Amino acid sequence: MYKIGELAQAYQLKADTLRYYEKNGLLSPSGRSDSGYRLYSEDDALKLRFILKAKAVGFSLTEVQELLTIDENRAQWACQDVKGLVEAKVAQLEIKMAELTRFRDSLQELADACCGGSESAEHCSILDALEVQS
Structure with a gap:
């Protein structure tokens, strides 16, 4: 599990970016620590990598959300x-x-x-x- 700062640092982002993604429904922490820190799993890290790759090729956050929906329900698309x-x-x-x-x-x-x-x-x-x- 990654704390928000650890995940942000691993992808050279600011923690605020992860909070922004959370606010916009792109990424959610898997849970919280006893002290209230956001905790992210390896699956969350893979999802973040997907988001960043999609943004890197020019997709907007709305388009990334649509791609994530498709990715999470591949059998239906x-x-x-x-x-x-x-x-x-x-x-x-x-x-x-x-x-x-x-x-x-x-x-x-x-x-x-x-x-x-x-x-x-x-x-x-x-x-x-x-x-x-x-």
Whole structure:
């Protein structure tokens, strides 16, 4: 069994992160010590590892909760359900990447149009372009 600080340290987290996960229904301690400390089992540590891996690949906490529900009830779900969640996440990321590419390209256009000199910004092309009414 791990105390909250021990589990947090094992995964290089703050104890507050584990409390946050508990508050949001992602992770619950297996019990409490006689002095009231949260105690986590090896299964809890495996669940935490699952949470951290899912977050590391871009899933939100809501999505992680859904994945945990599926993981805990695997027999009631099909592999295609899990794949569907992953494919939906990929589609979201592709949209976000396209948006970020547009932002980058727009910013690069602004930067390329500016002389970048040391003179006054009174006639700065970047500021002028941002002031233009659409």
